[in-house]
Amino acid sequence: MLDRVKQNFLNDIEKSKDLKTLENIYKKYLGRKGELTKILRSLKDLSEKERKEKGKLANNLRQEIEEVIKAKSKKFFIKSRHVSVMQKNWIDVTAPGKLPAQGHLHPITLVQQEIEEIFQSMGFSIINGPEVETEHYNFDALNVPKNHPARDLWDTFWLKDIDLLLRTHTSPMQARYMEKNNPPLRIIVPGRCFRHEATDASHETTFHQIEGLMIGQNISMANLKGVLEGFMKRFYGPQVKLRWQPSYFPFTEPGLELLMGCSVCGGKGCSTCGQSGWMEVIPCGMVHPNVFKSAGYVLERWQGFAFGMGLDRIAMMKHKIDDIRLFYSNDLRFLNQF
Numbered sequence: 001m002l003d004r005v006k007q008n009f010l011n012d013i014e015k016s017k018d019l020k021t022l023e024n025i026y027k028k029y030l031g032r033k034g035e036l037t038k039i040l041r042s043l044k045d046l047s048e049k050e051r052k053e054k055g056k057l058a059n060n061l062r063q064e065i066e067e068v069i070k071a072k073s074k075k076f077f078i079k080s081r082h083v084s085v086m087q088k089n090w091i092d093v094t095a096p097g098k099l100p101a102q103g104h105l106h107p108i109t110l111v112q113q114e115i116e117e118i119f120q121s122m123g124f125s126i127i128n129g130p131e132v133e134t135e136h137y138n139f140d141a142l143n144v145p146k147n148h149p150a151r152d153l154w155d156t157f158w159l160k161d162i163d164l165l166l167r168t169h170t171s172p173m174q175a176r177y178m179e180k181n182n183p184p185l186r187i188i189v190p191g192r193c194f195r196h197e198a199t200d201a202s203h204e205t206t207f208h209q210i211e212g213l214m215i216g217q218n219i220s221m222a223n224l225k226g227v228l229e230g231f232m233k234r235f236y237g238p239q240v241k242l243r244w245q246p247s248y249f250p251f252t253e254p255g256l257e258l259l260m261g262c263s264v265c266g267g268k269g270c271s272t273c274g275q276s277g278w279m280e281v282i283p284c285g286m287v288h289p290n291v292f293k294s295a296g297y298v299l300e301r302w303q304g305f306a307f308g309m310g311l312d313r314i315a316m317m318k319h320k321i322d323d324i325r326l327f328y329s330n331d332l333r334f335l336n337q338f
């Protein structure tokens, strides 16, 4: 009887293939109604002699079954764990790699760097100035005294209680630099500017300018035209259409404006250029004697020109962008194009 049970068990074990079947085998022999359990229970009905003999054999078999199942289940467990780990962490070493998403510089920064390079090649140094300015440098030193109507040209963010403001243009660096440095000089000043304005397709409260200043003993309007037209042709290509028109700035005499054919409409007229086909891109002029005076320069000796181009506009014309607000909206569909 026990021999048959043992033989059956060994056959079953032979065929087992996973933890589940092992569990069933255990139940079949040692579960509550298991074959061997039944035999063990029936021992009590035997005579003492028989019980001793058969009991020993039956208990040996029970031990053997338990050991075999234990050893086998350990094997199955390791194997099944191995398989599941392999499935979860499976790596296809032949799959093509995925490039990590990489950021890049903002289009305004890229355009700024390109402009800086062109002016550096013409001997200009790059200077930076403070975004929080005093009334003195932003206005007075630039020939825009208090109560002068020209102050209305710049809607200003004033800082509370003190004589400070957010610079409305990069021109204050002209005054600051002239105070500390003697001519001849050639500088450009890139930077962020701020105006208390309603925003639309061509106005933002925050925008960028690049100021320029060139002072020497024989600097004339010919130099101004040569430098700025040269810059425009290098930046936009030799085919760029240019036009000059007179303008007014308190810190220049005379004041000028360099215009280019609008790239958004190709000169036909659109909402970006106010239907004129032309965009004003570089306000400029010969430095006003009063600006030299506040810097302490000897008037008879020095002449120079200055300009303050709107970087955002320059970038809009370069990439045919019709709304300045796109630069500041952080829309990746826009930014990823650069």
Ligand code: DAH
Residues within 6 Å of the ligand: 168, 169, 170, 171, 211, 212, 249, 251, 252, 283, 284, 285, 286, 305, 306, 307, 308, 309
């Ligand atoms: N600062 C002027 C503005 O923001 C632009 C400007 C005009 C700058 C003429 C200059 C200049 O240096 O000479 O409106």
